[in-house]
Amino acid sequence: MNVIDLDDVWRIYAEGAEPVYALQGVNLTIKPGEYAAIVGTSGSGKSTLMNIIGCLDRPSKGTYLLNGIDIKNRSDDELATIRNKTVGFVFQQFNLLGSMSALKNVMLPLVYAGIPGKERKMRAELALKEVGLENRMHHRPNELSGGQQQRVAIARAIVNRPSILLADEPTGALDSTTAGEIMDLFGRLVVEGMTVIIVTHDPETAGRSNRIIKVRDGKILEDIVMGKVS
């Protein structure tokens, strides 16, 4: 069975003077444990696609089955639970809460998952260790570098051990060494059985995935499945 199954999905932004067709009939299926990279020019609809896959947004038209379940019939609160338990999201703009320490930020998904305080802290510390930030845990985001902030965002996305990890430009702000470490981490997560989808501009990063999905003007242009995970 597919984890993700998009069938003729459209996303039309109708708020402005002219409607924007951000996604135009996307068909996409992704199997458990796949490691996919979405590439495309700026404004091509990558983030929009990620938002829909991550249940942050709903298609304007078409069906999206997540683990075989149609999103259309889910209430907002049910989608909140899916975002909390099933999907981990690394935002393009990190979206860390400035008033909290890195540790508190990473603990946030566990708070809404109803995990007790002690375990929450332990797991958050573990996640921060995985991204190599064990000695920056008590700093606030504005006391961290861009790359460190990004790693906090990744720790927050994986702390709840979701079955799907969505990362929008996860290595954009990182030097090649750190980027490499993050890619290694993603590789390990895929080996553990997590489905990982990333958006990237970097051909080297894309090359470490096992599938490249090229997007342009809200449509999938190319979908290349490669060998095993590097």
Place this chain on the structure above:
Amino acid sequence: MNALELLSVAWQGILSNRLRSALTVLGILIGIASVITLLGIGQGAKEEAESQVQALGVNLIYIRPGSVGAGGISMGKGTAPTLTYDDALAIKENCKAVKEVAAQYSQSFQVQYGEKNTMTQINATEPAYTDIRNFFADRGRFFTDQEMADTARVCVIGDTVANDLIGEENPVGKQLLIRGELFDVIGVMEKKGMTQNMDMDDQIFIPLTTGYATLFGLNTISGKTVKNILAQSIDGEDWQAQFQITNLLRLRHNIQNPELDDFMVRTQMDIMQTAQSITGVFSLLLGATAGISLLVGGIGIMNIMLVSVTERTREIGVRKALGAKYGQILSQFVIEAVLISGCGGLLGICLGVSGSSFISNVADWPTVVTPSSIVLSAVVSVAIGLFFGIYPARKAAKLDPIVALRSE
């Protein structure tokens, strides 16, 4: 996510903008403090008025001349000389529900003792006065029925008069001149203070008959008018007494139409009710004033919460993206509003209670803070947080995560 965690998240929100939260708390604080203080003033006034009416006497019925015009508009009550000493005697004789009667005639005169002299109220009355008004002689004694009958030249002086005229010495046995007439001082009244805007201690009591014979210049027995008549009903029969007196006086004064009554009969209960309705209006006005300031405080909370929701749209988006449900965001902001208003309420109660006692002590105005007004304030402050917090909180909880995350 349990209640304690919701509370701590809301508390973080409050701390994230301390100055603004503090100012909002201040708004509620002032509102609640003024509610407590003004209700305290109102309650104090009410109890003061009640105790003054109590101090008027025991089962008192107050009869005075005057008419109630058509439509209940009073016309010169207490001025027309229509009540006579004979009316008082007839009431004593005929009204079964009346235990005691004391007619009064009073006028101000020059009073002289040695070198000193003063102007004071001469209250010519009957011995029953002391029982009816519950006001007794402290040193010496009040005059007797015998002294009434003898038109004896005796007087009982109030505490103020005693201090002003005679000073340290014992006034009993001294003599003083009232409008040039010599009177023996046989007693000094106990100290009573102000009752119904009159200083009860600044007067001199003499027998009514003596007053007519020596001071007031009335000599035909039948024409003796009185300023008012005090009566005391038998316990629990005040309205029967009122009824009997009214009917008797109508009969004696030849009045068929009650609208043309040339007298008024009021029981202590009537007076109490008047006092209560006046202080009730007073309390209501004070309460309304305080209520308005509370309303302003509440609108302040709503305003701040709306600003806060707008400012923290991204935070809300992040929380929703990470799995916060509608109810969790809603509670976060409602609890924040309730915490602000609750803190304001708590501090306001403290300030209001100390403010009330300050007013009591410094301005010498009686204030009474009742436990019920404290409970009311506490409940109202929380309710304000709920009421004014719910709209902004709903606004936050309904935000679309995508829209919220994109906002700057």
